[in-house]
Amino acid sequence: MHITPVSPFQPQLPYIYRSMAFRPDVYQDSDFAYFNQPLPSKLQRAVAKRKAEYLAGRVCAAQAMQQLGLPHHVVQTGDDRAPIWPQGIRGAITHSKGIAMAVVTDNSNVLGLGIDIEHLMSDRQELELRSQILREDEADAFESLGQSHHRPLTLVFSAKESIYKALYGQVQKFFGFDAAKLIGHDSQQLHFTLTADLHPDLTKGTKVSVFYQYNDEMVLTECMHQQAS
Structure with missing residues (x-):
């Protein structure tokens, strides 16, 4: 799957972010290994679009966290479907129709971050x-x-x-x-x-x-x- 850096928006929160464009139509399960990300067992039977969205979001998160000194941390998913961030890290992930973004911070005053991209209804x-x-x-x-x-x-x-x-x-x-x-x-x-x-x-x-x-x-x-x- 092609994942290409793009910047449709410049986030206003002063934290590290990564934004990517991706193509679900060319996704393959081997893309997880290519990007050094595990394919969660819960997604094994998911459709290609869902897998592609998940992978693109995790690639954004991994690249953003590299800027915080975490060379390769995998953001797992909890039973509540929320991302599990490393100790001391707050972050958020979003995706919509071929665009994914993640934002992260290690600012101890931040208790939570939320971002969301939506294509216009x-x-x-x-x-x-x-x-x-x-x-x-x-x-x-x-x-x-x-x-x-x-x-x-x-x-x-x-x-x-x-x-x-x-x-x-x-x-x-x-x-x-x-x-x-x-x-x-x-x-x-x-x-x-x-x-x-x-x-x-x-x-x-x-x-x-x-x-x-x-x-x-x-x-x-x-x-x-x-x-x-």
Whole structure:
């Protein structure tokens, strides 16, 4: 499988990242050995597209961690499907339709990172999925977002995915899209508030902000969870 460095976005979080383009249509199981990555037993029967996505994300993660002095660390997957990062490392992985990205840091103040790339939904998808992604009390903030941004539901969906990834390491349990409520936005960030107590340090009303940027095809969102000062 061809994996080629690309930079469709310049992440706004100040941490090490790697971004790659890959071609699932030419994937072979031998590609795991070529990139010095193990093929997880849970993926043995997966379709080629899923294997290719997984491999591309892990290659991004491995190359990013090399910049932190970890020459070759394999990021395994837990039973909860979350990546298992080395001690003292926080990171996140995302992939969407032939693009993969990973971001990592060894900053001890960072408790979690979340990134998400999504290709823009169609108008029909945004209409059909709105009730699954938005809370009723987000209507005003969402309408405001839609007045200045194309495909606003894609933005919110991606942002909530990034929030989940960033907070999960501390929360350690599943929480849905309704746990974060969009309350506003500016030119670089979407702003949310938690609607439930997820953890003693992540209580109802806690504010969470997510960087966003997009082009004609896709959006990148980034969320950082750090220790309270």
